[in-house]
Amino acid sequence: MKIEQKDIEYLKSIVGSENVFSDKAHKIAYSYDATRERYEPDLVVFPRNEEDVSKILKYCNERRIAIVPRGAGSGFTGGALPVSGGIVLALEKHMNKIIEIDLENMLAIVEPGVVNKQLQRAVEEKGLFYPPDPASEEYSTIGGNVSENAGGMRAAKYGLTKDFVVALRAVLPNGDIIRAGKKTIKDVAGYNVAGILIASEGTLGVITQITLKLLPKPKYVKSYMGVFKDVTSAMNAVFKSLASGANPVAMEFLDSLVVKAVKEKLNIELPSEAGAILVGDVDGNVLEEVAFQLETLQKSFKENGAIDFKVASDKNEREKLWKARRGASQSITIYGSKKLNEDISVPRSMLPIALEKIYEIGKKYDLVVPCFGHAGDGNIHVNVMVDGSNKKELEKGHKAIREIFELVVNLGGTLSGEHGIGLSKAEFMNIAFSEAELNLFKRIKEAFDPNGIMNPGKMGL
Numbered sequence: 001m002k003i004e005q006k007d008i009e010y011l012k013s014i015v016g017s018e019n020v021f022s023d024k025a026h027k028i029a030y031s032y033d034a035t036r037e038r039y040e041p042d043l044v045v046f047p048r049n050e051e052d053v054s055k056i057l058k059y060c061n062e063r064r065i066a067i068v069p070r071g072a073g074s075g076f077t078g079g080a081l082p083v084s085g086g087i088v089l090a091l092e093k094h095m096n097k098i099i100e101i102d103l104e105n106m107l108a109i110v111e112p113g114v115v116n117k118q119l120q121r122a123v124e125e126k127g128l129f130y131p132p133d134p135a136s137e138e139y140s141t142i143g144g145n146v147s148e149n150a151g152g153m154r155a156a157k158y159g160l161t162k163d164f165v166v167a168l169r170a171v172l173p174n175g176d177i178i179r180a181g182k183k184t185i186k187d188v189a190g191y192n193v194a195g196i197l198i199a200s201e202g203t204l205g206v207i208t209q210i211t212l213k214l215l216p217k218p219k220y221v222k223s224y225m226g227v228f229k230d231v232t233s234a235m236n237a238v239f240k241s242l243a244s245g246a247n248p249v250a251m252e253f254l255d256s257l258v259v260k261a262v263k264e265k266l267n268i269e270l271p272s273e274a275g276a277i278l279v280g281d282v283d284g285n286v287l288e289e290v291a292f293q294l295e296t297l298q299k300s301f302k303e304n305g306a307i308d309f310k311v312a313s314d315k316n317e318r319e320k321l322w323k324a325r326r327g328a329s330q331s332i333t334i335y336g337s338k339k340l341n342e343d344i345s346v347p348r349s350m351l352p353i354a355l356e357k358i359y360e361i362g363k364k365y366d367l368v369v370p371c372f373g374h375a376g377d378g379n380i381h382v383n384v385m386v387d388g389s390n391k392k393e394l395e396k397g398h399k400a401i402r403e404i405f406e407l408v409v410n411l412g413g414t415l416s417g418e419h420g421i422g423l424s425k426a427e428f429m430n431i432a433f434s435e436a437e438l439n440l441f442k443r444i445k446e447a448f449d450p451n452g453i454m455n456p457g458k459m460g461l
C-alpha cells in the first residue's frame with residue numbers, strides 16, 4: 001500500500017515528528033546495504049522502544065504497509081533493502097542499549113541496535129567473553145547478527161550467533177509482543193520460536209531484545225600460520241587436524257590468488273611459495289593447553305604437506321599474521337571491478353573436492369575465482385571476479401555461480417554459511433530446498449505474517 005500523508009501523521013503521533021523522515025537525504029541514506037544496490041524507502045522511522053515498534057507494526061499491518069527492519073545495513077545479500085518501498089524501521093538510533101550484564105548468570109541482555117564490538121568491549125571489561133565476531137563487528141548490530149545468524153573468525157571453536165542466543169523478545173506484524181526463551185540455560189517447553197526467528201532476515205517480525213550467553217574470557221591467545229604448497233593439501237589439513245583433536249579458535253584460509261592480491265595491494269610479506277595459507281588462533285587458560293593445541297596443529301599440518309608453520313611471538317607479529325586475512329576481501333579487487341561474492345558452506349571433509357571443482361568451474365567460464373574464508377567451519381568466500389561494466393561477463397559470472405551452488409548442494413553443503421539469502425540468493429533457493437521444504441517455509445511465513453508486510457521480496461518468500 002502506498003504511504004499517504006495521514007500515515008505519516010499517525011506515525012509521528014507515535015514516535016514524534018523528530019523520528020519520522022520522508023526527505024530525500026534520509027531516503028538515500030537508508031537505501032543501500034553492502035551489496036551496493038539501492039532501493040529508496042518511502043519513509044524512515046526510528047522507533048524509541050519496543051512499545052513504539054508494536055504500535056507501528058500494528059498500524060502498518062492494518063494498512064498493508066511494508067516494513068523493513070534495519071540494523072547497520074552491513075548485510076551482503078540485500079536483506080535491509082526496501083525493494084517494495086514502504087518503511088525502513090531503523091533500530092540503531094535509539095534501541096541501542098545494553099540493558100544488563102548479568103554476572104551471576106553470565107548473560108547479557110541487549111537492545112537490537114547494540115553494535116557487536118560495543119558488547120564485546122563491555123563484557124570484556126568484566127572479564128567475560130562474547131565470541132561471535134563478524135568482520136563487520138565494529139558496526140554491525142546484534143539485531144542484524146541474530147537476524148542473519150552471523151558467524152565470524154572465532155566460529156571454528158565457539159560457534160555462531162545462534163549458539164549464544166538464550167532468549168529473544170520480538171514484535172509480530174499484528175503488534176503482539178512475544179518472548180521466546182527465558183534466562184534459563186535449559187528450556188524445552190513449547191516450540192523453539194527463537195530458533196525460527198534466528199536467521200529469519202526480518203521476514204517474520206522485529207526482534208526487540210536479545211539475551212546472550214557469555215563465557216569466561218580465556219587468558220592466553222596465540223596466532224599461527226601454516227603455509228601449504230597447494231589448496232588441496234591445505235583443505236586436507238583443515239578437516240584432518242580438527243578430526244585429530246585440534247580445537248583452534250579460528251582456522252582461516254587464503255588461496256594463492258588471494259595471497260598474490262594481498263601482497264600486491266597491501267604490501268604484506270608472505271612466503272612466495274605459498275599455494276595456500278591457513279591462519280588462526282588458539283586459546284586457553286593455561287599455557288600448556290595453548291602449547292598442546294599448537295603442537296597438534298603443527299603435527300597435522302606437516303603430515304598433510306605444510307611447508308612451513310609459524311607461531312607469532314608477540315602482539316605485533318600476531319597482527320601481521322592476521323593482516324593478510326583481514327585484507328583479503330579488499331585486495332582481490334585487483335582481479336575485476338565487481339566480485340560476485342558467495343559464502344558457500346560444505347561439510348569440512350568435502351572442502352578439498354569443493355575447492356578443486358570450484359576452480360574448474362572458474363576455468364570453464366574463463367573467470368578468476370579467488371577463495372578465502374572460514375575453512376575451519378567449512379565456510380568459504382568464493383569470489384567470481386568480473387568486469388562490472390561488461391554485461392556478457394556478468395551473465396557468465398551468474399552462470400558460474402549457479403553451477404557452484406549446484407556443486408555445493410550435491411556435496412551436502414548449503415548456499416550460505418553466514419550472509420543469508422536476502423535478495424541476492426533468493427533465485428537459488430530451489431537448488432537447495434525441495435518443494436515440500438519451500439512450502440513449509442511459506443506456511444511459517446504466513447503464520448507469522450499473513451499480510452506479507454515484513455520485508456517483502458526476501459528469502460524467496
Ligand SMILES: Cc1cc2nc3c(=O)[nH]c(=O)nc-3n(C[C@H](O)[C@H](O)[C@H](O)COP(=O)(O)OP(=O)(O)OC[C@H]3O[C@@H](n4cnc5c(N)ncnc54)[C@H](O)[C@@H]3O)c2cc1C
Pocket residue numbers: 033034068069070071072073074075076078079080091112133134135136139140141142143144145146147148149150151152153201202203205206207208418419455
Ligand atoms: C566488511 C564486511 C564484513 C563482514 N563480515 C561478516 C562476517 O565475518 N560474518 C558474517 O556473518 N557476516 C559478515 N558480514 C555481513 C553483515 O555484517 C552481517 O550479516 C551482519 O550480521 C548484519 O548486521 P547489520 O546490523 O548490518 O544488519 P542489516 O544489514 O541492517 O540487516 C540484515 C538483515 O537483518 C534484518 N534485521 C536487522 N535487524 C533486525 C531486527 N532487530 N529484527 C528483525 N530483523 C532485523 C534486516 O531486515 C536484514 O534482513 C560482513 C559485512 C561487511 C560489510
